[in-house]
Amino acid sequence: MIARLENVVKRYDSGDETLTVLEGVDFGVERGEFVTVMGPSGCGKTTMLNILGLLDEPSEGTVRLDGDDVTGLDDRERTEARKRFVGFVFQYFYLIPSLTAQENVEAPTVFSGGSGGRAGELLEKVGLGDRKEHKPAELSGGQKQRVAIARALVNSPDVILADEPTGNLDKETGDETLQLIRDLCDEGVGVVAVTHDERIKDYSDRDVELDDGVVL
Amino acid sequence: MARRNLVRNPLRSGLACFGIVIGVVAIASLGILGFTLQAGFTQNMGDVANQVEVVPATDTDAGFGTVTSQTLTDREVRDVRRTAVGATVTPVKQQTVDISYGDTSAGRNAYAVENPEALFEADEGRVPASLSSGVLVGSTFADQLEINVGSAVTVDNSSYRVVGVLAEEPWTAPVNPNFNIVVPETELRDAGYSRVIVEEGSASAANETAQDIRESMNRREEVVEVQENSELIEQVRSQQRLLSLFLIAVGSISLFVAGVSILNVMLMSTVERREEIGVLRAVGVQRTSVLKILLAEATLLGFVGGAVGVVVSLLVGGVINHFMLDDALMVLRPGNLRYLGMALGFAVGISLLSGAYPAWKAANERPVEALRG
Numbered sequence: 346m347i348a349r350l351e352n353v354v355k356r357y358d359s360g361d362e363t364l365t366v367l368e369g370v371d372f373g374v375e376r377g378e379f380v381t382v383m384g385p386s387g388c389g390k391t392t393m394l395n396i397l398g399l400l401d402e403p404s405e406g407t408v409r410l411d412g413d414d415v416t417g418l419d420d421r422e423r424t425e426a427r428k429r430f431v432g433f434v435f436q437y438f439y440l441i442p443s444l445t446a447q448e449n450v451e452a453p454t455v456f457s458g459g460s461g462g463r464a465g466e467l468l469e470k471v472g473l474g475d476r477k478e479h480k481p482a483e484l485s486g487g488q489k490q491r492v493a494i495a496r497a498l499v500n501s502p503d504v505i506l507a508d509e510p511t512g513n514l515d516k517e518t519g520d521e522t523l524q525l526i527r528d529l530c531d532e533g534v535g536v537v538a539v540t541h542d543e544r545i546k547d548y549s550d551r552d553v554e555l556d557d558g559v560v561l
Numbered sequence: 562m563a564r565r566n567l568v569r570n571p572l573r574s575g576l577a578c579f580g581i582v583i584g585v586v587a588i589a590s591l592g593i594l595g596f597t598l599q600a601g602f603t604q605n606m607g608d609v610a611n612q613v614e615v616v617p618a619t620d621t622d623a624g625f626g627t628v629t630s631q632t633l634t635d636r637e638v639r640d641v642r643r644t645a646v647g648a649t650v651t652p653v654k655q656q657t658v659d660i661s662y663g664d665t666s667a668g669r670n671a672y673a674v675e676n677p678e679a680l681f682e683a684d685e686g687r688v689p690a691s692l693s694s695g696v697l698v699g700s701t702f703a704d705q706l707e708i709n710v711g712s713a714v715t716v717d718n719s720s721y722r723v724v725g726v727l728a729e730e731p732w733t734a735p736v737n738p739n740f741n742i743v744v745p746e747t748e749l750r751d752a753g754y755s756r757v758i759v760e761e762g763s764a765s766a767a768n769e770t771a772q773d774i775r776e777s778m779n780r781r782e783e784v785v786e787v788q789e790n791s792e793l794i795e796q797v798r799s800q801q802r803l804l805s806l807f808l809i810a811v812g813s814i815s816l817f818v819a820g821v822s823i824l825n826v827m828l829m830s831t832v833e834r835r836e837e838i839g840v841l842r843a844v845g846v847q848r849t850s851v852l853k854i855l856l857a858e859a860t861l862l863g864f865v866g867g868a869v870g871v872v873v874s875l876l877v878g879g880v881i882n883h884f885m886l887d888d889a890l891m892v893l894r895p896g897n898l899r900y901l902g903m904a905l906g907f908a909v910g911i912s913l914l915s916g917a918y919p920a921w922k923a924a925n926e927r928p929v930e931a932l933r934g
Contacts, residue, residue, distance in 0.1 A: 400843055400929040420848060428845020435932065439840040443569040453844035500845060 346409065347503045347535045348397050348430070349373040353406035355392050355558075366392045368558040369406070374504060374535040379527060381546060382539040384555035390539035391508055393555065397537060398431045398506045399423045411503065428453070432497030432534075434526075436509035438489045440481040440496075446488075447477040450495045460499050467495035471525055487518025494525060504535040511542050523548045563857035570830065577819075577826040578866040581912065584816030585870025585904040586877060591812045592900030593878035593892060595805025597885050600894075602801060610764040610794040613771045614735040615641050615757040618783040632753025637784060644777050645759045645770045651679050653736055655755035660742060661715045662706050669702065670741040671716060673749040680736055680758060681743060686710035686725030695724030697743035703727075716744055735788070764794065809900075816907055819866070824915035827859050831923040838923050839931025851924040859916020860909055867908030871901050 355367040366389040374380050384390050395401035396408060399415060408416050410430045418426065440449045450464035468477050471491040481489055490510065497505055507526065511519035519542070527548045530536050538545055546552055554561040567574040617631040638652045654673040659666055674680060677697065681688050684700055696716065698708050703726045708714065712723045727738050735758055759774075761767040771789040778784050831838065838851055878892035891897075 395929045398843070400927070400932075424842065424845055424847050427843065431845075433840075433843050435840070437836075439836055439932070441837050441840075443565055452841060453846060456846055456850040496844065 346373040347376050347411055348537070349409040350393070350397060350403075351407040351409065353393075353396060353403040353408065355389070355396060355401070356404045366558055367396075367403070370555075370558070370560050372397075372553065372560055374537050376503060376535050377530055377533045378551065379530040379536045379538070379549040380551045380553060381549040382537060382553045382555055383541060383543075383546075384539075385541065388555050389558045390555055394506050394508055394537065394539050397504075398433060399427050428457075428500050430503050432500065432502035432505045434490070434493050434497050434505060434507040434510050436512040438481070438486075438493045438513075440489055440492055442481050445478045445480055446473060446484065446492045446495075449481065449492055450499050453496065453499055464495070464499055467498050468492070471495050485518070486514050487521055490514060490518070490522050491525065494522070494529075498529070498534075502534065504537065505529065507536065507538040507540075509540050509542070510538055511540065511545065516544075519544065563854055563861050566830070566834075566854075566858055567861060573826055573829070574862060577823045577862050578869070580819035580822040581816070581863055581866025581908050582870040582873060584812070584819035584911075585867050585908050586873050587815040588809060588812030588904040588907060589871065589874035589901050590877045590881070591808035592805065592904070593874065593897045594881055595801070595808045596894075596896045596900065597878075597881055597891070598804070599798070599801050600891070601885050602797065609731060609734060609790050611761050611767045612735060612790065613645075613759040613761070613767050613774070614788040615759065615774060615785050616755070616788065618779075618786050632755060633757060633785070634753070637778070638754055638757055640778050641757045641759065641774060641785075644774050645761075648762075648766075648770060649676075649679050649760040651676060651758045651760070652754045653680075653756050653758060654746065654749040654752045656749050656752040658717050658742070658744070658748075662708055662712065665706055666715075667702075667706075671744045671749060672736060672738060672741060673744050673746045673752070675746060677743055679760065681730075681738065682728045683725035684728040686723070688725050688727075692724075692743065692745040693747075694721065694745065696721040696745070697725045697727050697738070698723050699727050699738040699741045699743075700729045701739040702741060714742075716742065716748060719748060721745075721748075768792070812904075813907070816904070816911055819908075820911035820915045823859060823862055823912050824918065826862070827855065827916045827919040828922075830858070831855065831919045835923070835926070835931045839926070839928040842928035843932065848924045852920050855920030855923060856913060856916050859912045859920070862916075863909040863912025864905075866912075867905040870908065871905050874901060874904065 350370050350372045353367055353370045354365070357364045357366060370393060372393070382390050382393065392401060396403050403416065407414055410426055415423065415426050441452060444452065446468060447464050450467055451460045454460045465477060468474055471494055473488060473491055476484060476488060484492065510522055510526065514522060523545060526536055617633055642650045651674050656671055657668055658671040660669050675691060677688050677692055678690055681697060688697060696714060708723055710723055710726060713720055714723060721744065729739060730737055735756065759770055761770055767789055771787045774785065774787050841851060875892060878897060879889040882891040883889040
């Protein structure tokens with residue numbers, strides 16, 4: 346298991362009320378495996394993904410990356426672990442508008458010595474070799490998502506976490522994006538995609554249903 | 562990267578920079594103005610601060626108007642010389658004379674000294690080491706009667722050639738020849754010494770000498786009155802220092818306002834780039850790196866604004882110096898450069914300070930919060 350949640354509980358305190366989003370989730374993904382997490386809105390999919398990607402901390406339970414318990418790490422160590430293991434792909438892409446495609450892909454590495462040409466290779470790999478110098482505003486939605494995927498890959502992660510990767514794409518570009526993710530998977534990267542897009546099932550190895558904070 | 566982020570919103574960055582420019586210009590130009598006032602003052606005062614004037618003691622019973630008739634005796638002059646060792650001692654004789662030039666004649670004070678060089682400076686012609694057959698004419702007097710070097714004037718009944726027209730002396734000079742005339746000692750053979758001017762190397766030495774003369778000559782009775790300017794000048798100087806400080810304080814307020822505008826810019830910019838910062842944090846950029854880049858942005862704003870401000874201040878200072886001291890390049894004196902450096906340092910410091918809070922806030926936001934939108 347490259348990434349694993351063991352009996353993870355997540356509660357949010359909002360004033361007097363305590364909202365329990367995840368109620369003891371057990372979940373894992375292997376290298377080279379494509380897992381979709383399906384479920385209705387508000388069932389805790391994104392929270393689960395954030396905990397898996399060390400953006401959020403569980404209230405109870407254990408998070409393991411490559412077998413190591415990473416639950417109690419401080420911010421610096423978690424950031425470091427994210428950088429080493431995890432790549433994120435978001436529904437809204439979150440590209441930096443002032444930077445070119447290539448610079449966006451390099452962004453995660455600029456504080457640690459640059460990507461050494463890897464950004465260019467990745468853009469070619471996702472089929473944007475001729476768009477390296479374009480700003481996000483000059484790219485289509487599908488192209489932006491491919492830039493975002495290249496960015497997720499720049500630190501050579503072991504697992505890619507995708508939150509509604511096709512949520513803002515039409516059918517055709519969505520299919521292209523999913524095929525790209527499938528290809529990455531076949532190269533040995535673990536993928537977790539949370540979505541309510543049924544199409545993703547066509548590309549994934551395994552589907553997990555999350556409802557009311559429990560994996561069904 | 563910091564530069565690019567600023568260029569992304571040129572109007573906002575530009576305005577913040579502009580604020581800093583104004584602040585720096587305010588501090589630096591006001592500082593330069595104060596410094597220039599001081600320099601102008603020192604220039605006008607000349608070496609008056611170093612001079613001590615010894616005059617006969619005022620007879621308190623005599624009242625006004627009788628003072629000028631009193632003179633110092635030869636013995637008293639000798640006493641002054643003996644006390645003020647090492648200083649230039651110039652006894653001055655003074656008498657009212659009739660001066661005629663062409664058709665006009667006027668009653669003026671005539672001064673006679675053995676070493677005119679020590680007290681006077683010529684605007685035209687020259688001041689000889691000792692006057693024997695020529696006279697020196699004060700600047701205002703020369704202007705009024707249109708007397709030039711080489712003109713012949715009649716003092717009482719003797720005729721003299723003008724060898725020099727004196728430079729205008731400041732009002733504070735103990736012997737003020739602007740409206741008057743300096744004649745050979747022989748002309749005033751019968752007049753007494755109205756005063757003795759003692760010139761020392763520094764204001765403090767002048768002060769000491771003044772004390773010495775008072776103590777040695779007025780021991781038994783008030784023989785002489787010793788007037789010195791050092792105290793007065795010191796007072797004026799400290800007033801001016803106060804004025805300079807006040808001017809700088811006013812400038813600092815504008816720089817402070819500029820700092821607030823940088824605070825605002827940085828705050829807006831971090832709010833706007835919340836998601837972007839969240840993504841960077843998510844993909845493994847450390848908190849400290851985010852902090853550094855935002856601080857770099859603020860510092861860059863401050864530095865660019867400060868640098869432009871310094872250039873503008875130099876121009877403004879040049880203009881001030883041109884009009885007040887007749888030399889625009891005087892702005893490059895070390896005292897002024899100190900103000901410029903100070904203003905630039907202030908600009909960068911204030912930018913850094915006001916950038917710190919937004920940067921800290923942005924860097925410490927949890928990425929998951931930022932990305933929730």
